[in-house]
Amino acid sequence: MATRFLLFLSLILLPYTCKATDQSLNEDLLGLIVFKADLLDPQSKLSSWNEDDEEPCSWAGVNCNPQTRRVTELSLDGFGLSGKIDRGLLQLQSLRKLSLSLNNFSGSLNPDLTRLEGLHTIDLSDNVLSGPIPSNFFSQCRSLRNHFSGGIPATVGNCSTLASLNLSSNWISGNLPAELWSLNGLRVLDLSRNLLFGEIPSGINRLFNLRTMNLKNNLLSGRLPVDIGGCSLLRSLDLGGNYLSGGLPETMQRFTMCNYLSLESNNFSGQVPVWLGDMKNLQTVDLSNNRFSGQVPDSIGILQFLKRLNFSSNSLTGSLPESMANCRGLAEVDFSRNSLTGSLPPWLFEAGMKKILLSGNNLNGAITVSTAAEETLEVLDLSANMFSGVIPVGIGGLLSLQILNLSENLLTSSIPVEIFGRLKLLEVVDLSSNHLNGSIPQEIEAAVSLKDLKLERNSLTGEIPIQIGNCFGLTSLILSQNNLSGPIPLTLAKLTSLQILDLSHNGLTGKLPKLLSELPHLLSLNISHNLLSGEIPSGGLFNSIPSSSLSDNPDLCGSAVNRSCGIVLPKPIVLNPNSSSSISSPNSVLSPANLRHKKIILSISALIAIGAAVFITIGVITITLLNLRIRAVASSSAAALNISEGGYFSGSPATDPNSGSLVMFTGDDPEFSTGAHAILNKDCEVGRGGFGTVYKTILRDGRPVAIKKLAVSSLVKSRKDFEREIKKIGKTKHQNLVGLEGYYWTQSLQLLIYEFVSGESLSRHLHESSEVNCFSWQERFDIILGVARSLAYLHRHDIIHYNLKSCNVFIDAGSGEPKVADYGLAKLLPMLDRYVLSSKIQSALGYMAPEFACQEVKITEKCDVYGFGVLALEVITGRKPVEYMEDDVVVLCDVVRGALDEGRVAECLDGRLAGKFPVEEALPVVRLGLICTSQVPSNRPEMSEVVKILELIRCPQDGGVRSGIHECWLMITTQGKPHWDEPSTKASTIRMQDQIVFEQRFTEEQNSLRDMVVDVVGSEFD
Incomplete structure (x- = not known):
């Protein structure tokens, strides 16, 4: 702070202490030093910025005029800088270009930047700037033609010559100002990934030079303005991810030059317009996730340049039009999740497409495959229809096929050997829930790229082929609910990438291969409802496998099924004196030869009995020696601990080499x-x-x-x-x-x-307490917040927990505070070997982040964030992270995420609370838990940010909707879907927004969610 104060003081006193000839140079240098003093530079990108230099022209990111030596350009794109854009830049009076994109700058724009009259290019995109752009920011922008970040004041209309306006990926809120439409020189308008709401104002037809419009991932609502067709030069229109509704204006048929049209994830309704065929230059059409109904118009066949067509998740009926056979350039078609009927049109396989997605319809008849798709088709998904007959052998000719999903149909007969024998690129095969019979082809060994194989719920017979062990890339193998027999092949132990193995509900026999315990990534194993026998192996997943995954195998024994495995001794051979031979005479039993034979048999019996006795004796001696050894070790330990006479x-004493x-x-x-x-x-x-x-x-x-x-x-x-x-x-x-x-x-x-700590573990409180003694909502929230604070504290001190789970959190009986134990112990190992580590903390299954299974990924604090997210969901729901059912494994995160998507999160909350919880707190905590359990580590927030969010959730709402960023937070905490037919004010419209839009926005944001939530806390509650 002292250095920074002196720098500012230098700027103030500069006119009185410098010579006139050097003043301008010192202003630039000191201005940049002041700017740097307010920044964090984790990558040391600004290490060359030395205040002892005479001028800054050789510094990284700085360019100067060669004659005047004044700074004319400051380009720090992607330097990883964070902080605020300081007023030190105001000293750069000759600055013409300022480019600070792809950093983490926060706060609002300084209105004094407009004093830099020579500045004509500004790029502040991909930061976390907040607040509105100052109203005078556009007052001198006649030559300003690049990217901005912040709000949209009405003065934007003053930029009459503006050619490109890019305010994407920010926190811009409010309505679209009608003054935007006065920028008739505008060619590019990108306001995507913001928080704009309300209707798109009319008058947009004045943008007659507009080529690209991108408003996706906002909160815009209402109908499209009728005059939108006035933008007849549009080549790309993206309005996806909003709440726009109604039918499409007919004036859009004037977009004859448009090649990209995306209206996905809105509330558009009515029939797909016939005039869509008039937009003859269309290459991509995405109308997915809307409410379109009726049949697919024949006019689609007019679109000769069409490459990608997505009509999924609508209510379309009828059959696919034959006219689409004319779309020779079509590469991807997606009609999934509609109500289409009829048979599979032949042209699908004749157009040379790469992706055919038709799942979730009512299509029927046989599947026929043309050889025309042999070299191109990569994805074929015909699942959840009513296709019947056999799987065509022709599928084996689709040599580029990577994903094949024919599940949930009525297919019969056996699996063609060609599927596995010829398709070398095949990664996913899902033939589950059909009526397939026969055996699993041995040719499966040729499917060297196979990662996911699902054949469950069929009528397959025979043994599991040993050749499956050559599919080294398999991560998921599900063969449950068939009629398979024979042993579990030992070659499964070669599948070192295997994570999920489900062989339940078959007729498998023999013993469990011990080598399965050595599979390093195996997370889930289910062998229940078979005829397996013998002892359950130890090690790996078998140390923590639930009994339900082993149930209904009467001859299995071991601690996991609470059935001891007795010592099996060889039975002595005993001669039956009452036996007789049909070919011997009655007197032959007493013959000398028979007597000699009897002696030999009795000798063998005696030898075996003696051997058994020796075996037992050796066992007794061994146990005795072990007991003596244990006592000796205990004595040495006691000696090492050095018990004094008292x-x-x-x-x-230091003289004892074994002492401690x-x-x-x-x-x-x-x-x-x-x-x-x-x-x-x-x-x-x-x-x-x-x-x-x-x-x-x-x-x-x-x-x-x-x-x-x-x-x-x-x-x-x-x-x-x-x-x-x-x-x-x-x-x-x-x-x-x-x-x-x-x-x-x-x-x-x-x-x-x-x-x-005089109290029980959190696990015992959650899963073993009665309804009367269970935690209240207040107590649960305090536990979640307390654990979050402890992890944030550890991370500030460079300590990673590695082993967070509810049995490692104790509730102090006196204060009720949660106390986290076992932190940092993994660092005691010689190296963080995740396989050794995972064998030590197998009870943490369900809390462990996905990157634990990746050899090349560094384990970081984000692993703790994942475990915290699981723990938070466990506290809220009262359910265990992983629950093993008879024939299924239920993962808590997946259950809650599915409930959130379907709008029934309240059903997931612990029933013992019986509605005694504030929804405005519970739902945000649920969403926070899901965000923390993101599969991608970089999408998880820091624990310090989690604490701030939790404190924000607990913050009182003052009885009304706040302005600015707090409105955005209220959108996260609201329930239900909007009713767009009802009139609503600005604030109530915001409250009605569905949380799904925010989740889509978070996952698609180039800036991670943690930056957004820090911005929420920093701007409104700092």
Whole structure:
């Protein structure tokens, strides 16, 4: 702050302290230094900006006039800078171009920038700027022809010569100003990805030079203005992702030069207009996710240049028009989720298309495939129709096919071997829910690119072919609910990428291959309802597999099914004295030869019996030796802990090479009220986890502590590294963290000493408490907020938890505060081997971020954000992250996300609350949890941002709708879909917006969601 103050003081005193000849140069240099002082530069892109230089012309991103040496251009695009655009730039009086795009600049625009009279090019796109553009910003923009960011004042109409206006990807709100239409020189208008609402004003026909209009992903509503056809030179029109309604104006048929038309995800209704065929230059038409009805018009066949056609998710009926056979350039067609009828038209496979998507209709008849599509077709989805007959062999000729989905039809017969034998590029095959029979073709080994194979709910027979082990890329293999028999092939252990394996509801026999426990990425295994036998292997997923995934296999044994596996000894051979031979005489039994034979048999029997006795004796001796060994280890541990005569746990003498030292961070006297032999006694055990066993003991002063005996001794780092990591953890002090108070180290034994939390785990509270004793909404919210604060605190101190789950969160019985335990322990391993780690924390299945399964992806704080999102949903719903049903695995995130999409989130909330929760708080928390569990780490917010959002949710609303950014937040917290036929004010229109628009906006934003929510907090509640 002192440096920055001196810089500002230098600027103020500059006219009085510098010579006239050097004043202009110093103004530029000091102005840029002041500008830099207000920024964060994590990539050190501005390291060349040295205030001791005589001039800034050699600095990165700075260009100067070669004669005057004044700064004329500042281009810092993509430098990763953040902060505010400081007034130091006002010193650059010769600046002509300012380009700061693709950074993280925040705040609002400085109105004084208009004082830079020479400035004619500004690009501030792809930042997180907020607030309106100052009203005088456009007052001197006669030559201003590039990109802006901020609000849209009415003065924009003063820019009569403006040719391009790009305000995309910002937080611009309010109505579209009618003054925009006075910019009759405008060729490009891009206002996409903002928060504009209300109707599109009439008068747009004055933009007769307009070539490109992009208003997608806003909150615009109402009908399109009738005079929109006046923009007859339009080549690209994108209005997708709004709430526009009604039919399409007939004047749009004047767009004869238009090649791109996207109206997707609106509320347009009526029939698809016949005049669409008049727009003869169309190459892309997207009318998906609307309310269009009636038949597909024949006039589509006139569009000779059409390449991509998407009419999915409407209410279209009838059959596909034969006239579309004339669209020879058509590459992609999507009519999914309509009500189309009739058979599959032959022209679909004759046009050389790449994608054919017709799922979710009422199409019927046989599937016929033409050879014309052999070299082009990549995706074929005919699922959820009523196709019957056999799977055509001709599909095996589609050599470019990557995705084949014929599920949920009425197909019969067997699977053609050509599908797997010839299609080398095939990645996804879904033939589930049909009436297929026969066996799985052995030719499947040729499908080297296969990743996802779904054949469930059919009538397939025979054994699982061993050749399936050659499909090394398989991540999902689902063969459930068939009539498969025979053993589980050992070759499945070669599928090292496998994540989901479902073989349930078949007739499989034999033992479970132990090698399955070594599959590094296996997350879900279901073998229930088969005839499998033998002992369940240990290790990997088998250590935490639920019994429901193993059920109805009567001959399986092991701890997972609560059925012991007895020792099987060979049965002695016993001669039956009553046996007789049909070919022997009655006297032959007592013959010398038979007596000799009987002696031999009895000798074998005796030998086996003796062998069994020896085996038992060896077992007894082994167990005895093991007990002696355990006692010896316990004695050495006790010696290492050095019990003094008084029975207290104290420091060890340095002369003992096996001794260790007890270190307490608090400086207290490290003495315990019991001897070391009692500290780790089974009676003192209070819990077990992935990293060790926890015991409770009492300090000499009467204060209880918890001691964790690490179970990863063979993997723990050197003492130096161990102590460095532990001391780092010991410095963390937060009310929502279980405090680490000390540690004990030897090469073979490591103990961590924690404060003792007198309360149950969050998991037990959520899943084992009665309806009477369950958490209230207030308590649940406080738990979520407390956990978020603890993680944010850890991340500020460069500590990643790695193992967040509800059984690692304890509720203090006195204060009710949540306290997070087991943080940072993964750092004690010699390296963060995710396979070793995952085997230690398999109980965290469901909390683990997807990147844990990727060898090349770095594990970061975003893994904790994912686990927090799951935990938040668990607290709200009262359900476990993963629930194993009889024939299915239910993932909590997927259930809640599906409920949100269908507008029934309230059904997911814990029923024990019985409606005793504020919807305006519950729904935003649900959405926040889903955002935190995004599959893409960069889309997850920082934990510090999560805390701010939660505090914002709890913020009182003052009984009304606030202006600006708070209105946007209210849109997130509203319920229901808009009723556009009802008149509404500006504020009520905002309140009616559906949360789905925001989710679509968040996923499509080039700026991540975390930047947006920080902007919400920073601009309205800072």
